[in-house]
Amino acid sequence: MRIATIHPNGSIALGRRPAPRRRRIIPDGNHLAGIDSSERIWISSAGATIWEQVGIAHGAAHAITVTDSGALLIVDDSGVTLLPAPSS
Numbered sequence: 001m002r003i004a005t006i007h008p009n010g011s012i013a014l015g016r017r018p019a020p021r022r023r024r025i026i027p028d029g030n031h032l033a034g035i036d037s038s039e040r041i042w043i044s045s046a047g048a049t050i051w052e053q054v055g056i057a058h059g060a061a062h063a064i065t066v067t068d069s070g071a072l073l074i075v076d077d078s079g080v081t082l083l084p085a086p087s088s
Contacts, residue, residue: 055081
């Protein structure tokens, strides 16, 4: 199991054992994110009927979440990626 630690300066460290928690990633509760079979990343707001494409995964996606600021944290075959919050 690989562990990702996000440091206050924004750097991400990958390791194989638990590290001290530096920053919590908290889902915002207002968005839903998903990845389709073509590895495209989509996001939708609560109550919305449309989805916005916001990126592309690199291989199989292992985890995805929307942070409290609306940014997307994706763990895929390339590692850990933090996409900024969509502007819309």
